Amino acid sequence: MLFFAVAAAALAVAVWLFIARQGDAEFEFLVDQRTDFKLEELSGNRAVFSCVVPFVNKGTQDGTIMDCFTRHLLPQEQFDAVEAFSRLELESRRRSDGYFEALIVPKTDGNAVIVTVAFAAKQGDIRQALTGMVDMPVEIYFQVVARGKWYVDKQRIVMMADEVAAALKPALAGA
Amino acid sequence: MAIVELVPVKTRILTPQDNIVEAIAAYAGDNIGPDDVVSVAESVVAITQGRIVRPEDMDPCFLARIICRLVPQKGSLSSAYGMQAAMDAEGKWRVTFAMIMGILAKLVGRNGVFYELAGEQAALIDDVTGTMPPFDKHIVYGPDNPNGVAEAIKARFGCHGAAVADVNDLKMAAILGVTAGLNPADLAQILIDNPFGNASQRTPIVVIKNYAQAARELAAG
Numbered sequence: 132m133l134f135f136a137v138a139a140a141a142l143a144v145a146v147w148l149f150i151a152r153q154g155d156a157e158f159e160f161l162v163d164q165r166t167d168f169k170l171e172e173l174s175g176n177r178a179v180f181s182c183v184v185p186f187v188n189k190g191t192q193d194g195t196i197m198d199c200f201t202r203h204l205l206p207q208e209q210f211d212a213v214e215a216f217s218r219l220e221l222e223s224r225r226r227s228d229g230y231f232e233a234l235i236v237p238k239t240d241g242n243a244v245i246v247t248v249a250f251a252a253k254q255g256d257i258r259q260a261l262t263g264m265v266d267m268p269v270e271i272y273f274q275v276v277a278r279g280k281w282y283v284d285k286q287r288i289v290m291m292a293d294e295v296a297a298a299l300k301p302a303l304a305g306a
Numbered sequence: 307m308a309i310v311e312l313v314p315v316k317t318r319i320l321t322p323q324d325n326i327v328e329a330i331a332a333y334a335g336d337n338i339g340p341d342d343v344v345s346v347a348e349s350v351v352a353i354t355q356g357r358i359v360r361p362e363d364m365d366p367c368f369l370a371r372i373i374c375r376l377v378p379q380k381g382s383l384s385s386a387y388g389m390q391a392a393m394d395a396e397g398k399w400r401v402t403f404a405m406i407m408g409i410l411a412k413l414v415g416r417n418g419v420f421y422e423l424a425g426e427q428a429a430l431i432d433d434v435t436g437t438m439p440p441f442d443k444h445i446v447y448g449p450d451n452p453n454g455v456a457e458a459i460k461a462r463f464g465c466h467g468a469a470v471a472d473v474n475d476l477k478m479a480a481i482l483g484v485t486a487g488l489n490p491a492d493l494a495q496i497l498i499d500n501p502f503g504n505a506s507q508r509t510p511i512v513v514i515k516n517y518a519q520a521a522r523e524l525a526a527g
Contacts (some may be wrong), residue, residue, distance in 0.1 A: 150375055191378070193379045193384075195433075195434055197443055229439040230439060230440075232435075276385055278374060278385060280366070305369070
């Protein structure tokens with residue numbers, strides 16, 4: 132009896148060590164390596180900006196990003212001149228519908244997403260409306276399925292007001 | 307001499323609300339003759355049968371979470387959810403037993419024992435990303451009763467035969483279900499170049515034209 136108990140305990144320890152050594156996928160969006168937002172479109176009451184955010188699976192196992200989307204934070208109490216929209220798409224597999232196709236990312240490999248932010252002026256011209264723009268956090272949510280239980284994580288970039296102004300500057304100069 | 311011709315049929319995305327036989331009627335019904343064989347992709351048959359599940363709707367058991375760790379990470383059962391799907395389809399203890407025997411067999415140099423013992427569904431399950439949107443976020447089981455599906459297709463269209471096939475771009479073709487009188491190995495060879503295309507081509511039906519006529523001429527020498 133004691134022999135079986137010891138054998139079972141030894142097996143449990145061996146399995147635990149195996150799993151611990153095997154590890155799992157671990158995703159990180161390299162927010163400090165993102166590109167500056169650039170102006171994609173400017174017309175009347177609407178301006179569209181985008182930037183590229185790389186990500187990497189720095190874990191020891193392949194993993195799947197099941198879903199990935201943005202959440203911009205621009206409360207009206209802080210800035211009420213525009214309505215904001217945001218979305219992202221995979222840089223290597225662009226699509227216009229906002230759908231994120233589940234993606235296997237091998238261990239140590241990575242890719243990048245294009246984050247697009249659009250502003251629509253609530254009144255008048257968008258260039259005027261964006262004059263008092265504030266720094267706006269944009270959170271990137273991602274759902275991961277790998278060896279363990281699925282989970283949702285998020286990382287945050289901040290679209291700086293200075294960045295928006297700088298991206299608008301050439302267009303304003305040409306106007 | 308009759309020439310066997312493969313005619314891929316484009317469809318909209320088929321869903322669990324569809325019936326595969328009615329879908330074939332809608333998209334290929336006019337192009338199926340008595341000498342033809344109708345083949346359909348197994349994953350689409352499974353989807354129309356509702357044999358899909360999202361990981362969020364599953365609760366992998368302890369064994370699934372442990373055993374999936376023993377599957378190479380490219381495999382569909384390498385996630386706890388893929389493994390749980392296999393256990394749901396074939397039985398938790400059967401899959402566990404198959405894994406133990408598979409490991410022991412590997413120790414003596416024999417591969418593939420796990421899939422031999424774990425049941426057909428264990429080999430047919432597609433993990434997430436295995437199917438085109440919107441089913442890329444689902445685990446897709448293998449089809450239920452593929453022989454019955456093939457017979458139903460033949461009965462509806464009066465064609466020479468029908469088959470449910472699992473074909474990929476890696477030159478691997480398996481016939482999961484087929485009507486009586488057809489040779490699965492011959493059909494697999496005909497479909498080896500994956501006329502179903504990749505997922506985005508949306509051609510889950512392939513009509514093999516003139517199959518019976520060509521077979522008759524071949525038999526007559």
